[in-house]
Structures are given as C-alpha cells and as structure tokens.
Amino acid sequence: MKKQIGWCALAVLLSAVSMPQAAPAQNAKITVMNPRGIQPPIRLIPMPERGSIEGKTVYLVDTKYPNTKPFVNELYRILKERYPKTNWVLKEKIGNYMVDDPDLWSEIKEKAQAMIMAIGH
Amino acid sequence: MASTTAYKKGIPGLRITYTPHPITDRPAEVCRKFLEGKSPHSGKPLLDEIIEAISKPLSAEDKKTGFLARELRPRFLPPDTADHLQQLFIDGNFTDGGPVILPTEEKVAEMLKATSRDPDEIVGTMRPSPPHEAWEYTVEMVAINAVMAGAKPEYFPVILALASTGTSSLFSSTSSFARMALVNGPVTREIGMNAGIGALGPFNQANTTIGRAWTFISKNLGGSGKPGETYLGSQGNALSHGNLCFPENEEALPKGWKPFHVQKGFKAGDSVVSVLSGWSLNNIAWYSQLTIQDVIKNWLSHFFSYGIRQATLLIDPVTAEYLYDQGFDSKEKLADWLAKNSTTPAWLYWQRREKQKELGKQGVEPYAGYLKLGDGAEIPESRYIRLPSRSKPAPSGRAFSGDAVDTENSLEVVVVGGGTNTYWSGGDFSHLSSAEVDPWR
Numbered sequence: 001m002k003k004q005i006g007w008c009a010l011a012v013l014l015s016a017v018s019m020p021q022a023a024p025a026q027n028a029k030i031t032v033m034n035p036r037g038i039q040p041p042i043r044l045i046p047m048p049e050r051g052s053i054e055g056k057t058v059y060l061v062d063t064k065y066p067n068t069k070p071f072v073n074e075l076y077r078i079l080k081e082r083y084p085k086t087n088w089v090l091k092e093k094i095g096n097y098m099v100d101d102p103d104l105w106s107e108i109k110e111k112a113q114a115m116i117m118a119i120g121h
Numbered sequence: 122m123a124s125t126t127a128y129k130k131g132i133p134g135l136r137i138t139y140t141p142h143p144i145t146d147r148p149a150e151v152c153r154k155f156l157e158g159k160s161p162h163s164g165k166p167l168l169d170e171i172i173e174a175i176s177k178p179l180s181a182e183d184k185k186t187g188f189l190a191r192e193l194r195p196r197f198l199p200p201d202t203a204d205h206l207q208q209l210f211i212d213g214n215f216t217d218g219g220p221v222i223l224p225t226e227e228k229v230a231e232m233l234k235a236t237s238r239d240p241d242e243i244v245g246t247m248r249p250s251p252p253h254e255a256w257e258y259t260v261e262m263v264a265i266n267a268v269m270a271g272a273k274p275e276y277f278p279v280i281l282a283l284a285s286t287g288t289s290s291l292f293s294s295t296s297s298f299a300r301m302a303l304v305n306g307p308v309t310r311e312i313g314m315n316a317g318i319g320a321l322g323p324f325n326q327a328n329t330t331i332g333r334a335w336t337f338i339s340k341n342l343g344g345s346g347k348p349g350e351t352y353l354g355s356q357g358n359a360l361s362h363g364n365l366c367f368p369e370n371e372e373a374l375p376k377g378w379k380p381f382h383v384q385k386g387f388k389a390g391d392s393v394v395s396v397l398s399g400w401s402l403n404n405i406a407w408y409s410q411l412t413i414q415d416v417i418k419n420w421l422s423h424f425f426s427y428g429i430r431q432a433t434l435l436i437d438p439v440t441a442e443y444l445y446d447q448g449f450d451s452k453e454k455l456a457d458w459l460a461k462n463s464t465t466p467a468w469l470y471w472q473r474r475e476k477q478k479e480l481g482k483q484g485v486e487p488y489a490g491y492l493k494l495g496d497g498a499e500i501p502e503s504r505y506i507r508l509p510s511r512s513k514p515a516p517s518g519r520a521f522s523g524d525a526v527d528t529e530n531s532l533e534v535v536v537v538g539g540g541t542n543t544y545w546s547g548g549d550f551s552h553l554s555s556a557e558v559d560p561w562r
Contacts, residue, residue, distance in 0.1 A: 026202065026204070027202055028202065029200040029201055029202055030200060030201070030202070030203060030206070030223065030225060031197050031198070031200045031225070031226070032197070032198055032206055032223045032224050032225055033196065033197055033198070033224045033225070033226060033229050033261075033265045034194060034195055034196055034197060034198050034265070035210075035215050035224060035262070035265045035266050035269060035337065035341040035342075036192065036194055036215070036262075036341050036342070037194075037247075037256040037257060037258040037262055037341060037342035037343070037344070038194060038256060038257040038258065038259075038262075039191040039192055039194070039254075039256055039344065040191075040254050040255065040256070040257070041188045041189075041191060042128075042129065042130075042131050042188060042189040042191065042254060043131050043187075043188055044131045044132075044133075044185055044186055044187055044188065044189060045130065045131040045132050046183075046184060046186060047132060047134060047135070047179055047183050047184075049178070049179060050175060050176055050177065050178060050179065051176060051178060052176055053172070053175060053176050058175060065145070066145065066473065067145045067146040067473070068144055068145055070146075070147060070148065070149050070152055071140075071144040071147060071152040071155075071156075073149070074149050074152035074153050074156060075152070075156055078153065078156055078157070078168065079168075079171075082168070083172070098251065113175070114174075114175035114176075116171060116174075116175065118144070119122075119123055120122075120123075120142075120144070120295075121142070121143045121144065121145045121295070
C-alpha cells in the first residue's frame with residue numbers, strides 16, 4: 001500500500017511539473033498560408049440618369065426563363081394600361097435565358113431611358 | 122442572386138424588386154394578382170417600386186466611379202494559435218464547416234514536391250456561375266487547399282487536373298447542383314483509390330480528400346460557396362459533401378466495354394479526371410421477372426428531377442456482367458438501346474411543347490396521335506435522344522483534350538462497385554469536361 005501511495009504521489013508530482021510545459025505549446029503561434037485565390041478588380045459601371053418616364057421609352061425584356069412568358073406579358077399589359085404616356089417596348093432576348101444578347105443591350109442603350117427585366121422562376 | 126450578380130457586374134445600386142414565388146407556369150390572372158400586390162421583400166406595392174426604380178434620380182452613391190474594394194491576399198495569414206486558426210478558417214468559410222489540416226509552409230512545400238510545375242504557374246480560373254467574375258489561382262494556392270483537405274502529395278496531380286477544369290463543385294443555382302469527379306486510368310491504382318466495395322462512400326482517403334479538396338478549391342480559389350451570395354442552392358445538395366469523387370472499376374469492365382475516358386477520346390493508359398454535373402442519384406436493386414435493362418429503361422422513362430434530358434448510370438460489376446450476357450457488348454450499345462426504347466410520360470412531354478400541342482389539335486402527326494393517347498399515356502419519344510444541335514458534346518474550357526466524340530444520346534455509363542449485389546444507381550448527371558493528370562505530375 002505504501003508503495004502504491006508513493007507511485008501516486010510521484011504521478012501527481014510529475015503531472016504538476018509537466019502541466020505548465022504543455023500550456024505554452026497550446027498557445028504557441030504558428031503561421032499558415034492563405035488559402036484564398038486572386039480576385040479580379042470589379043470596375044463600377046455608372047448607371048444612366050433617370051427621371052419622369054412620361055414620353056420616354058422603357059424596354060421590358062423577357063429573358064425566356066422557361067414558362068415565365070405569361071408573367072412578362074401581364075406586366076407589359078398592366079404598365080401600358082397604367083402609364084399610357086410612356087412608350088413601353090416588349091422584347092424577347094435571343095436564345096435561352098443563359099445566352100447573352102449584346103445587340104439588344106446596344107439597342108436599349110440607344111433608345112431607352114430604362115429597362116425592366118424579369119428574372120427567375 | 123440578382124443583387125449579388127449586379128454587384129459582381131459593377132452595378133451595386135441596380136434597382137431590384139421581388140414578386141411572390143413562383144411565377145413559372147402561372148396563369149395570367151395569378152400573375153396580375155402578384156403584380157398588383159406587394160413586394161414580399163419590402164412590403165411596398167410592387168408596381169410603385171418598379172416605377173420608382175426607373176424614374177427616381179440617382180443618388181451620389183449610384184454615381185461613384187472607380188473600382189469595388191476586393192479582398193486583399195497576403196501569402197501568409199497573421200500568426201495565431203492552431204485553435205484560433207482552425208476557427209478562423211471555419212468562420213471565414215474557407216472549409217466545409219469542419220476542421221482542416223492547417224497549411225503551414227512546410228506542409229505546402231511537401232505537397233508541391235509531387236508536381237514539376239512552378240508554384241507560381243496559373244492553373245486556371247473558376248467562378249461560382251456565369252454571372253460571377255472569375256478568380257485565378259496558382260499551383261501553390263491549389264497545394265494549400267490540398268493540404269487543408271488532408272490529401273497526400275501523391276494525390277496532388279489529380280487535384281491539379283481537377284482544378285484545371287475550372288469547374289466549381291458548388292455551382293451557384295437555386296436548384297442546388299451536385300458535381301461528380303470521375304477518375305480513370307493508371308493513377309487510380311497508383312494512389313490507391315477505391316473503385317470496389319463502398320467506392321461512393323466515405324471509406325477511402327484518396328476518394329475522400331480529392332473530393333474534399335475540390336470543395337475547398339471551389340470556395341477559396343473559385344469564389345464559390347457563400348450561402349446567400351455565391352451559393353444560392355435553396356436546400357443545398359447532400360452529394361456536395363464528397364462531390365462524388367471515385368474511380369471507375371476498369372478491371373471489372375465486361376469485355377468490349379470501354380473505360381469512360383476512352384469513350385471520351387483518351388487512350389486507355391492516360392490518367393484522366395472527368396467532371397460531370399447533375400442533381401441527384403437513385404440507388405436501385407430491383408428484383409423482378411423483368412430484365413435489368415427493362416427496369417433501367419422504365420426508370421429512365423419515369424425518372425425526373427431538375428434535369429430531365431440526360432442521365433448517368435453507375436453500374437455495379439455484377440450488373441454489368443448481367444447486361445453483357447444479355448447481348449450488350451459495349452456501353453454504347455446499352456445506352457443506345459435504353460435511349461431508343463425509353464418513353465416520356467404525357468404530362469412531362471406536353472409541358473414544354475405548346476406549339477406541338479397546338480399542331481396536334483390541328484391534326485398534325487405525330488402530335489395528334491400522341492394527344493389521343495391521353496394524359497396518363499407514355500409518349501413513344503425518348504428524352505435522351507440528342508437534338509441535332511446537341512449531337513456534339515460541349516466540353517467546357519481548355520482542360521478538355523482528346524477528340525470530341527459524337528453521340529446520339531445523352532446517357533453515360535460508368536462501372537463502379539464491388540460486385541456484392543445486382544445494383545445500379547442512376548441520376549441526372551452529364552459530362553462537362555475531362556482533364557489529363559500526367560501533365561500535372
């Protein structure tokens with residue numbers, strides 16, 4: 001029994017001695033490498049000036065997301081009813097909703113004060 | 122999504138309003154009710170918001186020019202304790218939500234020994250989805266993410282090849298895509314990938330950590346995976362956890378069945394990683410008096426998910442041997458038979474064929490005959506026959522090498538598994554691109 005108590009005392013003593021040594025290792029600072037990639041710059045694109053839409057042209061673009069045409073058509077009808085002094089132009093872009101249509105964007109920049117586009121499902 | 126896209130395009134002040142959801146396939150009267158109602162986002166009348174958006178003069182903020190502030194990228198992060206860095210990585214969305222191997226310079230240097238490429242060489246560009254800007258990354262940056270994932274250096278050329286495809290495993294779409302990394306060729310044996318029992322499960326270091334590295338690469342090097350900004354998948358996708366990274370069981374291919382990469386124009390001795398895209402998988406072992414090809418055909422006829430015009434079949438070696446014994450002495454023969462013999466449920470067939478339906482009502486065949494079959498019928502047209510404009514696969518990006526292979530159907534067949542059951546999985550995956558591994562050694 002005496003021998004066991006002696007071993008226990010030694011174990012307590014050893015752990016008491018070793019514990020302060022473990023603490024600094026846990027708190028040691030290390031340097032790691034940055035996992036992030038290279039982000040390109042994003043240039044701000046100024047928006048065109050706007051004002052009253054009376055007498056102006058506004059395009060409404062159907063992106064052709066599948067089966068959203070009835071919604072766009074209805075929006076066109078309502079806008080024409082409520083704002084008859086505005087020239088509302090309803091256009092379908094080329095291709096499906098993933099395809100770019102630079103010609104249409106050029107046309108809108110040239111002719112319209114603003115564009116409304118319905119996106120999504 | 123709209124606001125994030127506007128920001129990424131350099132128009133952070135773009136006016137956006139919201140309608141109730143969904144607007145797809147809603148009749149005109151429902152659309153009018155939505156439009157005459159309020160925005161569910163702001164609570165204001167929707168039409169008023171639209172008119173204000175296109176008529177209210179710009180603010181000083183809207184007129185700012187120059188560049189948007191971007192994240193700085195020092196090569197090293199500020200020193201800190203390991204615990205704090207682990208939390209920093211998790212809080213910064215650098216990981217999959219779990220702890221990682223911290224990428225010390227020594228560990229990254231060890232990883233870099235597995236390639237002859239210069240650490241500063243640009244591997245590629247990646248973006249979360251087309252509207253987003255592409256980020257660029259070097260060999261060293263890929264190595265950092267490979268270390269984090271727990272990959273061994275010998276896996277690194279596969280990871281570099283995967284990164285070179287420029288494909289994010291976390292494609293940002295509200296529909297929650299999943300991506301698959303299929304590895305073929307000698308490298309799979311060299312690095313000990315598992316193509317046998319449990320190949321698709323969490324049982325192998327190479328399968329798991331290559332797939333995990335793809336997640337980190339997508340997030341940290343491809344700018345993907347920030348929910349609500351660069352990841353819009355409403356529910357997310359459980360398959361994204363491991364990104365379905367596995368090798369084809371080439372040793373178990375029946376006689377005459379080509380490995381996947383050979384089907385795509387590579388040589389059998391090439392090591393290749395192929396990227397496939399889809400949403401879901403069904404796991405099937407169906408015991409009946411039907412042949413397995415008939416069961417697969419019936420599944421193809423009725424299966425639908427977000428993707429309905431393509432499918433990939435992951436076939437266990439036992440099932441592959443069965444199909445070979447049924448006379449399918451090539452994958453192509455099986456895919457062709459399945460495509461030609463599968464049908465389309467009437468409800469699905471007519472959903473996106475308004476013009477054809479009108480022609481059918483006017484007596485034009487075959488639509489008139491199809492209409493006579495009724496709403497519950499199976500229309501004898503397959504969804505998996507490629508339209509003429511889609512007859513050539515469209516591998517995205519410069520990573521695709523090998524000859525483009527002309528196929529008449531949109532079905533892919535891969536053999537994987539350990540042969541413990543007449544099992545097969547099917548899902549809406551299609552091949553995007555493939556990249557050779559050896560140039561990255």
